[in-house]
Amino acid sequence: DIQMTQSPSSVSASIGDRVTITCRASQNIDNLLMWYQQRPGKAPSLLIYGASNLQSGVPPRFSGSRSGTDFTLTISSLQPEDSATYYCQQAIIFPTTFGQGTRLEIK
Amino acid sequence: QLQLQESGPGLVQPSGTLSLTCSVSGGSVTYNNYCWAWIRRPPEKGLEWIGAMCDTGKTYYSSTLKSRLIMSADTSNKLFFLNLYSVTAADTAVYYCAPYSKSEGWFDPWGQGTPVTVSS
Numbered sequence: 680d681i682q683m684t685q686s687p688s689s690v691s692a693s694i695g696d697r698v699t700i701t702c703r704a705s706q707n708i709d710n711l712l713m714w715y716q717q718r719p720g721k722a723p724s725l726l727i728y729g730a731s732n733l734q735s736g737v738p739p740r741f742s743g744s745r746s747g748t749d750f751t752l753t754i755s756s757l758q759p760e761d762s763a764t765y766y767c768q769q770a771i772i773f774p775t776t777f778g779q780g781t782r783l784e785i786k
Numbered sequence: 787q788l789q790l791q792e793s794g795p796g797l798v799q800p801s802g803t804l805s806l807t808c809s810v811s812g813g814s815v816t817y818n819n820y821c822w823a824w825i826r827r828p829p830e831k832g833l834e835w836i837g838a839m840c841d842t843g844k845t846y847y848s849s850t851l852k853s854r855l856i857m858s859a860d861t862s863n864k865l866f867f868l869n870l871y872s873v874t875a876a877d878t879a880v881y882y883c884a885p886y887s888k889s890e891g892w893f894d895p896w897g898q899g900t901p902v903t904v905s906s
Binding site for chain 2: 680711713715717721722723724725728729734766768770771773774775776777778779780
Protein backbone atom coordinates (compact mmCIF):
# COMPACT_ATOMS: atom_id res chain seq x y z
CA ASP A 680 0.00 0.00 0.00
CA ILE A 681 1.03 3.59 -0.57
CA GLN A 682 1.79 5.36 2.71
CA MET A 683 0.58 8.91 3.18
CA THR A 684 2.39 10.83 5.92
CA GLN A 685 0.90 14.06 7.15
CA SER A 686 2.61 16.72 9.21
CA PRO A 687 2.13 18.18 11.68
CA SER A 688 -0.26 15.87 13.51
CA SER A 689 -1.73 18.92 15.21
CA VAL A 690 -1.37 22.67 14.91
CA SER A 691 -2.71 25.63 16.84
CA ALA A 692 -3.04 29.00 15.14
CA SER A 693 -4.78 32.35 15.52
CA ILE A 694 -7.50 33.91 13.44
CA GLY A 695 -5.98 35.48 10.35
CA ASP A 696 -2.86 33.28 10.42
CA ARG A 697 -1.55 31.43 7.41
CA VAL A 698 -1.58 27.69 8.04
CA THR A 699 0.21 25.00 6.05
CA ILE A 700 -0.32 21.24 6.27
CA THR A 701 1.87 18.79 4.40
CA CYS A 702 1.23 15.31 3.06
CA ARG A 703 4.03 13.13 1.69
CA ALA A 704 3.37 10.07 -0.45
CA SER A 705 5.65 7.04 -0.26
CA GLN A 706 5.78 6.88 -4.05
CA ASN A 707 4.69 8.87 -7.06
CA ILE A 708 0.95 9.53 -7.13
CA ASP A 709 0.96 12.17 -9.85
CA ASN A 710 -1.70 14.75 -8.96
CA LEU A 711 -4.14 12.17 -7.60
CA LEU A 712 -4.32 13.70 -4.15
CA MET A 713 -7.46 14.85 -2.32
CA TRP A 714 -7.87 16.91 0.84
CA TYR A 715 -10.84 16.52 3.18
CA GLN A 716 -12.03 18.58 6.12
CA GLN A 717 -13.78 16.95 9.06
CA ARG A 718 -15.31 19.30 11.61
CA PRO A 719 -16.05 17.86 15.06
CA GLY A 720 -19.07 15.58 15.01
CA LYS A 721 -19.48 15.93 11.25
CA ALA A 722 -18.72 13.78 8.22
CA PRO A 723 -15.62 14.48 6.16
CA SER A 724 -16.15 16.77 3.18
CA LEU A 725 -14.08 17.14 0.03
CA LEU A 726 -12.01 20.33 -0.05
CA ILE A 727 -9.51 19.89 -2.85
CA TYR A 728 -9.15 17.33 -5.64
CA GLY A 729 -6.39 16.72 -8.12
CA ALA A 730 -3.92 18.26 -5.65
CA SER A 731 -4.90 21.86 -6.38
CA ASN A 732 -8.52 22.13 -7.55
CA LEU A 733 -11.02 23.63 -5.15
CA GLN A 734 -14.27 21.74 -4.74
CA SER A 735 -17.34 23.83 -5.50
CA GLY A 736 -18.35 25.98 -2.55
CA VAL A 737 -14.98 25.84 -0.79
CA PRO A 738 -13.72 29.31 0.20
CA PRO A 739 -10.77 30.60 -1.84
CA ARG A 740 -8.60 30.98 1.28
CA PHE A 741 -7.98 27.24 0.84
CA SER A 742 -5.41 26.16 -1.73
CA GLY A 743 -3.39 23.07 -2.59
CA SER A 744 -0.08 22.49 -4.30
CA ARG A 745 2.33 19.73 -5.24
CA SER A 746 6.09 19.32 -5.40
CA GLY A 747 7.01 15.82 -6.43
CA THR A 748 5.55 13.51 -3.81
CA ASP A 749 4.98 16.35 -1.33
CA PHE A 750 1.58 18.00 -1.21
CA THR A 751 0.55 21.09 0.70
CA LEU A 752 -2.78 22.40 1.92
CA THR A 753 -2.68 26.10 2.74
CA ILE A 754 -5.23 28.24 4.51
CA SER A 755 -4.29 31.82 3.74
CA SER A 756 -6.21 33.54 6.54
CA LEU A 757 -7.54 31.27 9.25
CA GLN A 758 -11.20 31.61 10.21
CA PRO A 759 -13.01 30.19 13.26
CA GLU A 760 -14.94 27.68 11.17
CA ASP A 761 -11.67 26.15 9.93
CA SER A 762 -11.20 24.34 13.24
CA ALA A 763 -11.23 20.72 12.06
CA THR A 764 -9.15 17.69 11.24
CA TYR A 765 -7.74 17.60 7.73
CA TYR A 766 -6.92 14.44 5.79
CA CYS A 767 -5.12 13.75 2.56
CA GLN A 768 -5.96 10.75 0.37
CA GLN A 769 -4.16 9.22 -2.60
CA ALA A 770 -6.14 7.93 -5.56
CA ILE A 771 -3.52 6.53 -7.90
CA ILE A 772 -3.91 3.00 -6.59
CA PHE A 773 -7.05 1.25 -5.40
CA PRO A 774 -7.38 0.52 -2.51
CA THR A 775 -6.90 4.09 -1.58
CA THR A 776 -5.13 5.26 1.56
CA PHE A 777 -5.49 8.28 3.81
CA GLY A 778 -3.03 10.28 5.82
CA GLN A 779 -3.34 10.05 9.58
CA GLY A 780 -4.90 13.50 9.84
CA THR A 781 -3.89 16.94 11.09
CA ARG A 782 -5.94 18.50 13.86
CA LEU A 783 -6.19 22.29 13.48
CA GLU A 784 -7.10 24.23 16.61
CA ILE A 785 -7.89 27.92 16.88
CA LYS A 786 -6.00 29.72 19.64
CA GLN B 787 -28.67 15.78 -4.41
CA LEU B 788 -27.15 12.49 -3.34
CA GLN B 789 -27.54 11.70 0.36
CA LEU B 790 -26.32 8.71 2.35
CA GLN B 791 -27.43 7.48 5.75
CA GLU B 792 -25.68 4.77 7.72
CA SER B 793 -27.45 2.73 10.37
CA GLY B 794 -26.30 0.07 12.77
CA PRO B 795 -26.62 -1.46 16.25
CA GLY B 796 -24.44 1.00 18.17
CA LEU B 797 -23.10 -1.69 20.49
CA VAL B 798 -21.70 -5.09 19.53
CA GLN B 799 -20.39 -7.84 21.78
CA PRO B 800 -16.77 -8.93 21.34
CA SER B 801 -16.48 -11.88 18.95
CA GLY B 802 -19.88 -10.97 17.53
CA THR B 803 -20.89 -9.67 14.10
CA LEU B 804 -21.19 -6.02 13.16
CA SER B 805 -23.90 -5.40 10.58
CA LEU B 806 -24.36 -1.97 9.02
CA THR B 807 -26.64 -0.55 6.33
CA CYS B 808 -26.06 2.42 4.05
CA SER B 809 -29.19 3.89 2.51
CA VAL B 810 -28.81 6.10 -0.57
CA SER B 811 -31.30 8.71 -1.73
CA GLY B 812 -31.43 11.54 -4.25
CA GLY B 813 -29.59 9.75 -7.02
CA SER B 814 -28.69 6.51 -8.73
CA VAL B 815 -26.49 3.76 -7.31
CA THR B 816 -25.69 2.39 -10.76
CA TYR B 817 -23.56 5.21 -12.14
CA ASN B 818 -20.75 4.06 -14.38
CA ASN B 819 -17.26 4.45 -12.96
CA TYR B 820 -18.41 4.55 -9.35
CA CYS B 821 -17.81 2.37 -6.32
CA TRP B 822 -19.69 2.40 -3.04
CA ALA B 823 -17.28 2.41 -0.15
CA TRP B 824 -17.14 1.97 3.59
CA ILE B 825 -14.63 3.93 5.66
CA ARG B 826 -14.18 4.08 9.41
CA ARG B 827 -12.58 6.39 11.96
CA PRO B 828 -11.50 4.75 15.23
CA PRO B 829 -11.30 7.00 18.30
CA GLU B 830 -8.24 9.28 18.25
CA LYS B 831 -7.13 7.78 14.93
CA GLY B 832 -7.38 8.65 11.26
CA LEU B 833 -9.61 7.44 8.46
CA GLU B 834 -9.33 3.82 7.37
CA TRP B 835 -10.70 2.51 4.08
CA ILE B 836 -12.62 -0.72 4.65
CA GLY B 837 -13.82 -1.80 1.24
CA ALA B 838 -15.90 -0.98 -1.81
CA MET B 839 -18.37 -2.47 -4.27
CA CYS B 840 -17.84 -1.21 -7.80
CA ASP B 841 -19.89 -0.75 -10.94
CA THR B 842 -17.93 -3.59 -12.57
CA GLY B 843 -19.42 -6.03 -10.06
CA LYS B 844 -16.09 -6.41 -8.31
CA THR B 845 -15.76 -6.00 -4.58
CA TYR B 846 -12.52 -4.83 -2.95
CA TYR B 847 -11.63 -5.37 0.69
CA SER B 848 -8.95 -3.97 2.95
CA SER B 849 -6.16 -6.52 3.24
CA THR B 850 -6.28 -6.25 7.03
CA LEU B 851 -10.03 -6.91 7.23
CA LYS B 852 -10.83 -9.16 4.29
CA SER B 853 -10.78 -12.40 6.28
CA ARG B 854 -13.63 -11.05 8.46
CA LEU B 855 -15.55 -8.88 6.00
CA ILE B 856 -18.42 -9.33 3.59
CA MET B 857 -20.06 -6.49 1.72
CA SER B 858 -23.27 -6.78 -0.26
CA ALA B 859 -25.92 -4.63 -1.89
CA ASP B 860 -29.60 -4.39 -2.75
CA THR B 861 -29.32 -1.92 -5.61
CA SER B 862 -33.02 -1.95 -6.41
CA ASN B 863 -33.63 -0.45 -2.97
CA LYS B 864 -30.41 1.58 -2.97
CA LEU B 865 -29.01 -0.22 0.05
CA PHE B 866 -25.45 -1.30 0.82
CA PHE B 867 -24.50 -3.66 3.62
CA LEU B 868 -21.39 -4.35 5.64
CA ASN B 869 -20.89 -7.41 7.80
CA LEU B 870 -17.75 -7.61 9.91
CA TYR B 871 -17.28 -10.84 11.84
CA SER B 872 -15.40 -11.73 15.02
CA VAL B 873 -15.15 -8.12 16.12
CA THR B 874 -12.86 -6.85 18.85
CA ALA B 875 -12.45 -3.54 20.63
CA ALA B 876 -10.17 -2.48 17.76
CA ASP B 877 -13.25 -2.35 15.53
CA THR B 878 -14.79 0.41 17.64
CA ALA B 879 -15.17 3.37 15.30
CA VAL B 880 -17.51 5.69 13.48
CA TYR B 881 -18.40 3.98 10.21
CA TYR B 882 -19.10 5.99 7.05
CA CYS B 883 -20.33 5.12 3.60
CA ALA B 884 -19.53 7.21 0.55
CA PRO B 885 -19.52 6.95 -3.24
CA TYR B 886 -16.06 6.81 -4.82
CA SER B 887 -15.52 8.29 -8.27
CA LYS B 888 -13.02 6.08 -10.08
CA SER B 889 -12.35 8.77 -12.67
CA GLU B 890 -11.73 11.59 -10.18
CA GLY B 891 -10.50 9.55 -7.20
CA TRP B 892 -12.61 11.24 -4.57
CA PHE B 893 -15.21 10.26 -1.98
CA ASP B 894 -18.13 12.65 -2.17
CA PRO B 895 -20.54 13.10 -0.46
CA TRP B 896 -20.21 11.18 2.80
CA GLY B 897 -22.92 9.92 5.09
CA GLN B 898 -23.06 11.33 8.62
CA GLY B 899 -21.60 8.13 10.01
CA THR B 900 -22.82 5.65 12.58
CA PRO B 901 -20.86 5.03 15.80
CA VAL B 902 -20.12 1.45 16.78
CA THR B 903 -18.71 0.34 20.11
CA VAL B 904 -17.46 -3.18 20.66
CA SER B 905 -17.84 -3.99 24.32
CA SER B 906 -19.40 -6.51 26.66
